[in-house]
Amino acid sequence: MEATAKVTYVRMSPRKIQIVLDLIRNQPVDKAMAILQYTPKVACEPVLKLLKSAAANAENNFDMDPSSLYVKECQVGPGPILKRIRPRAQGRAYRINKRTSHISLTLAEKE
Numbered sequence: 001m002e003a004t005a006k007v008t009y010v011r012m013s014p015r016k017i018q019i020v021l022d023l024i025r026n027q028p029v030d031k032a033m034a035i036l037q038y039t040p041k042v043a044c045e046p047v048l049k050l051l052k053s054a055a056a057n058a059e060n061n062f063d064m065d066p067s068s069l070y071v072k073e074c075q076v077g078p079g080p081i082l083k084r085i086r087p088r089a090q091g092r093a094y095r096i097n098k099r100t101s102h103i104s105l106t107l108a109e110k111e
Contacts, residue, residue: 002072003058006104007050013099014076017043021074021103029055029069029107047103054105064109072108076101 010017020043024032029051036048051071058064079100086094 001062001064002106002108003054003062003064003069004104004106005050005054005057006102007046007053008102009079010046010101010103011098012043012046012101014078014101016041017047017076017101017103020044020047021076024051024071025074027071028110029066029071032071047105050103050105054107058107064107068109069107070110071105073106074104076103078102 020039020041023035023039032051033048036044036051055066055069058069059066079102082098084096084098086096088094
């Protein structure tokens with residue numbers, strides 16, 4: 001049995017979130033929460049919120065034991081890009097891409 005949670009349109013680059021997801025992949029949920037609380041990355045905040053949501057889904061919707069849960073799968077993909085213009089010298093304009101992300105997290109019980 002697996003429990004999933006997804007968050008979409010996170011206003012952060014997928015590259016920054018991928019670094020944090022690599023830290024918690026295949027970890028028990030309590031250890032993953034500790035890693036996220038004490039890692040000084042800005043991407044830890046939405047990932048921790050998502051992890052808590054997935055754990056609550058597992059406990060309430062599927063009657064899974066919270067102490068035996070681990071992060072089975074976590075992935076991030078690009079969302080839509082907000083395109084902005086930065087004025088430069090001599091009438092030129094440079095593009096600024098403000099990237100967004102879609103994150104999904106799957107929890108499973110240890111056998």
